[in-house]
Amino acid sequence: MNNENMDELTLLEEANQRARRYLESVDERRVFPDAATLANLEAFDEPLPDLGRPPLDGLRLLDERGSPATAVSNGPRYFGFVVGATLPAAAAAERLMLAWDQCASSFDNSPVSATVERIAARWVVEALDLPRESAVGFGTSATACTLVAIAAARRTLLSRKGWDFDADGLIGAPEVKVVISEMAHITVKKALRVLGFGMKRVVVAPVDGHGRIDPDRMPPLDDMTIFCMQAGEVNTGEFDPFAALIPRARAAGAWVHVDGAFGLWARASSKGFLTEGVDGADSWTTDGHKWLNTPYDGAMVICRDAAALASAMNSDAAYLSGAQDAQKNLNLEFSRRPRGIPIWAALRALGRSGVASMIERHCAQASRIAEGLRDAGYDVLNRVVINQVLVRAATDEHTVAIRQAAQASGEVWFGPTVWQSRPAFRISVSSWRTTDEHVDRLVDQLAELRTRL
Structure with missing residues (x-):
């Protein structure tokens, strides 16, 4: 094996190791980066180099400055935009x-x-x-x-x-x-x-x-x-x-x-x-x-x-x-x-039964969220027929403040929407990684925010 092939394989192995460490951490990472982490993205703003830089150096930059600045949609506590984490078989x-x-x-x-x-x-x-x-x-x-x-x-x-x-x-x-x-x-x-x-x-x-x-x-x-x-x-x-x-x-x-x-x-x-x-x-x-x-x-x-x-x-x-x-x-x-x-x-990995059970689990979790938020005093605006939960607090200002506080916490992420000309927020359950425990943590956090704010 020549040196060029060895360099290529070494680089890919390094990428695999860094990807593995990232995946091992998705349950603990902030779901959305904080301000300091976002500021670190300035490291990418460099002039186009006249001479090529080492590929390993670029990989290191991507991981050390880029990985912390991801929206962790590949984790279990991301409830935005109906996007699921990637199944291991597909990855x-x-x-x-x-x-x-x-x-x-x-x-x-x-x-x-x-x-x-x-x-x-x-x-x-x-x-x-x-x-x-x-x-x-x-x-x-x-x-x-x-x-x-x-x-x-x-x-x-x-x-x-x-x-x-x-x-x-x-x-x-x-x-x-x-x-x-x-x-x-x-x-x-x-x-x-x-x-x-x-x-x-x-x-x-x-x-x-x-x-x-x-x-x-x-x-x-x-x-x-x-x-x-x-x-x-x-x-x-x-x-x-x-x-x-x-x-x-x-x-x-x-x-x-x-x-x-x-x-x-x-x-x-x-x-x-x-x-x-x-x-x-x-x-x-x-x-x-x-x-x-x-x-x-x-x-x-x-x-x-x-x-x-x-x-x-x-x-x-x-x-x-x-x-x-x-x-x-x-x-x-x-x-x-x-x-x-x-x-x-x-x-192939899921089969008919696996596809069905994943979808049905997410629908059940959405209903669990809706029930918990109703008990906490929120207004659930939809019938929750599948995996979408449309929510509003007592006032428009309260709704926006709670959503912003939840996003800033780094514990969860879900997005804003407008329903019938008023602000609301939308919780989507679609990740294979999301368990009932993650769902209950979301409900507890929103219940606490409603009281505190």
Whole structure:
């Protein structure tokens, strides 16, 4: 083994040791860094060196100044943004995947990536009990995957009217209308904006008191409409009434897309009744890095019409063509990492029962938090149907002060939100590391803060 290889392996082993020490400490670390630790990040603000610095020196800087300044979302006391800690099986697969350093565009680029991602796609569809003929593209985020789904939807609706979108673009094309929920997530709005759907022209469907689209006040739909629904409203965790609305939309010829970034995973558990009828949609998006607890940069676009998705995203070239289900033909990215491999590893390690039990445990813990906070005098604003707890104190000022104090303590972290035009805070339970003990500590801390503040 030459010196260069030895240096590389030594450096990687050092990185592994530092990563191990970090993981061993996540239960004791501050969940969010204090002011002094944040100030230490100034160490990174140095001029671009004329001569390269030793890689070990850079690794040391990352660990000694960077590790203390992390938000410990990989720990058990982080309750923000519905993001789970990474499962060991997924983290291990990611590490090996990085060593492979594969460009996972097609089978010719990486036979193993294409094979494992094809199986992961099949497992995802089975776990979520969606139409088995669906195509699954592993993308970077729900935002990117929503953009892909909406692009495929628009192209398909125009094609049904005889319009060649690829050749003629949008100038002079029949108008495609979009209907979204009043509570649509910002990522859906961003995807629509990027694709050129003017937000003033997007039609908004009113919601009920729980944040679900109200069937009695639905705007009209037709065969040139993309209708976007939600599985898991970001504040309340509620689900749009799929069984009532999807058949109406399909009868009108509309394309139905479901934003299920985290909530769609409820379908893989005893909470699946909340998603009744969602399998009637045309496309769905969901994340692995939320409730499945895989590394970030791992999301999925799922499309019932596999050919529609592959045609919209096709990137075959003279020097590299691929099968219809090649990932470069199902996503925005051509050169890409095999994001489906950690998802495959998580599903293989958990199995159907493991996915279900993790989701059900988080839902039970959310209910435990809600009960404890009600007993402590808080106003729990939602029905806590899954893993989201929406909370308010006696006054808006009290609500903000308690949330800020909890964040500053370093003991827990959860984020602010606004519900019905007033401040609230949102507690999300989604980490495999979170135990009932961590949940009880959170309740005790918030009870103490309510009294003290």
